Ligand code: KG4
């Protein structure tokens with residue numbers, strides 16, 4: 001079964017064809033990230049405009065690269081939530097028009113469920129149940145993936161998402177957007193023990209909090225400015241990365257130990273972080289759990305993850321009519 005996946009929740013306009021939820025046939029990503037970087041973050045209006053401009057050619061190229069036409073597609077899957085609403089609606093309306101005109105079923109996909117499904121593309125042998133940390137620009141969740149369409153949230157951030165913390169800290173350090181890759185890059189030559197950053201206290205055994213950590217970085221910068229001294233950017237980037245990756249890995253591994261999870265996974269944009277991958281790999285091995293990490297090209301937003309999850313939503317009977325609407329927020333465990 002071939003699913004066309006369409007994604008437009010943030011600054012990537014993406015389309016992909018995937019067979020049976022596991023085999024990648026094509027993967028096309030058009031992005032406005034360079035333009036967004038001029039403003040230090042995503043400007044929703046610019047994102048929406050670029051989606052409108054890119055979407056038709058992106059979907060056409062996804063079909064062309066796979067050597068298929070819309071007639072070969074069994075269903076059109078699209079991210080309908082959560083995300084920047086103006087951006088989400090471009091994908092949703094395009095998918096509705098395409099599905100209607102081609103006479104294909106329309107399958108709504110939750111963005112974070114899509115991030116998790118990126119793991120199926122990298123690891124064809126991976127099957128639920130498994131434990132997954134989903135960390136992106138807008139969300140940080142520790143989730144039990146009970147089966148392909150059922151989820152149980154164990155923990156979440158009580159304030160900033162992990163990716164958001166990377167982006168804000170990058171801005172404080174004068175590093176370019178998106179912050180995750182630029183902080184990770186600066187950290188390569190830094191000493192992770194150079195700055196003593198706090199470990200936030202948070203209610204809830206598997207919850208995380210990053211707003212205090214972000215403020216601690218800001219305080220270091222402000223204090224240096226007041227004293228007329230320089231901040232060592234690589235050292236502060238490395239110290240921040242060590243702390244945030246440490247917190248995320250610790251909470252995920254704590255949940256894995258408590259629940260006796262046999263399979264532990266990472267998903268979302270922050271799953272590209274090398275230090276986080278290393279800490280989870282090492283820690284899970286000590287617990288005797290198998291670790292599954294998404295290929296780097298599937299960590300950020302893409303259409304393949306939506307097509308992969310779209311397959312599982314479709315075979316579970318989750319289709320929508322033309323009344324489908326986009327939503328800015330929706331929990332991953334929605335029914
Ligand atoms: O999943 P994603 O591409 O988009 C959302 O759904 O939000 O995640 C984007 C987030 C951004 O905040 C970005 O800074 C972060 O993922 N990110 C990283 C890395 N690469 C991207 N964070 C840490 N380390 C990275 N290597």
Ligand code: ZN
Nearest residue numbers: 136269300301
């Ligand atoms: Zn995402």
